[in-house]
Amino acid sequence: MLRTSRAIAACFVHSVFSSSLTRSAPYKLSVRSRLLRMVLSGRSSPCFIKPITFQAENINPAMLISYRDCCNVSKGKKLDFECTKLPLKDFCTFIETEPKSEVVAFFRELATELESKLKILDFHMRVVNCEEGFKVEVFYGSEKLGPPVLPPSNCISCYPNAPLFPGQEPIVEARECVLEEFSSQPHAVCRLDAKGRCGFIITPTRHVDRMSELDDEELFGLWSLAVRVLREANLPFTTMILNHGTYRNVEHLHLKVWVEKNLYEQYRAQWSNERQELWRQLQDLALKRPRTKRHSKKH
Numbered sequence: 001m002l003r004t005s006r007a008i009a010a011c012f013v014h015s016v017f018s019s020s021l022t023r024s025a026p027y028k029l030s031v032r033s034r035l036l037r038m039v040l041s042g043r044s045s046p047c048f049i050k051p052i053t054f055q056a057e058n059i060n061p062a063m064l065i066s067y068r069d070c071c072n073v074s075k076g077k078k079l080d081f082e083c084t085k086l087p088l089k090d091f092c093t094f095i096e097t098e099p100k101s102e103v104v105a106f107f108r109e110l111a112t113e114l115e116s117k118l119k120i121l122d123f124h125m126r127v128v129n130c131e132e133g134f135k136v137e138v139f140y141g142s143e144k145l146g147p148p149v150l151p152p153s154n155c156i157s158c159y160p161n162a163p164l165f166p167g168q169e170p171i172v173e174a175r176e177c178v179l180e181e182f183s184s185q186p187h188a189v190c191r192l193d194a195k196g197r198c199g200f201i202i203t204p205t206r207h208v209d210r211m212s213e214l215d216d217e218e219l220f221g222l223w224s225l226a227v228r229v230l231r232e233a234n235l236p237f238t239t240m241i242l243n244h245g246t247y248r249n250v251e252h253l254h255l256k257v258w259v260e261k262n263l264y265e266q267y268r269a270q271w272s273n274e275r276q277e278l279w280r281q282l283q284d285l286a287l288k289r290p291r292t293k294r295h296s297k298k299h
């Protein structure tokens, strides 16, 4: 039975790939599994892409088909992941109404597909709602410098007294940005954006580099806190961003939840004077921050 489904899967992949290979850019490929539908698209045509041959010991029963991207690294590659579970739900509803195990399984499948199968470790991951349901867009393949290497004690998500803008006055400590009203659960913390942008930063309590390193409780805790914050603040999100590897600007995994400016300003109007003042300081410090040269590496 497995052989049959794999044969069908391989044939599907084969036909998709052969048609895409004869056509020039932009290309679009589609792969489906139990919880995920994955679409690969880009501006240039892939060199060659072929289905992975399943290793007996590695068969994940949830995954019907997969593939390997054998292209040389080029700019502007993008993968789209969509949740295949019906009915389709917007992202917040998905997190709130699916069983925890399904939410965890969705993100595990996504991480396994990206990191273990496609070997993509450096990427910009973006959650957006679409007409029906939501999708996770993954951008990769551009060379980035990655986060600056800092001593562990400088981690602003681990050390409450770490300065957010080292060397600049006034000193604002990391703890000052914590939104205590949203940070009572054990696995994740919610903060103001350190640069005073319109949104929230959600970090796992434990210092990890990648979403795949989180345990189930932490993984669910991260996404569910983002949704809880939005619901309690009565705000919709525009995008949620989770950068990995060289696409990060800070080592400690952090989920950026962005909100439309006008709506965020209405929300900010409800803050205490103290928090408003902190917000103004952050924006000011970010503006006056000495510019560092963090352009792309050239070979």
Ligand SMILES: [Zn+2]
Pocket (backbone or CB within 6 Å): 010, 011, 012, 014, 015
């Ligand atoms: Zn075929």
Ligand SMILES: [Zn+2]
Pocket (backbone or CB within 6 Å): 155, 156, 157, 158, 159, 206, 207, 208, 252
């Ligand atoms: Zn940390």
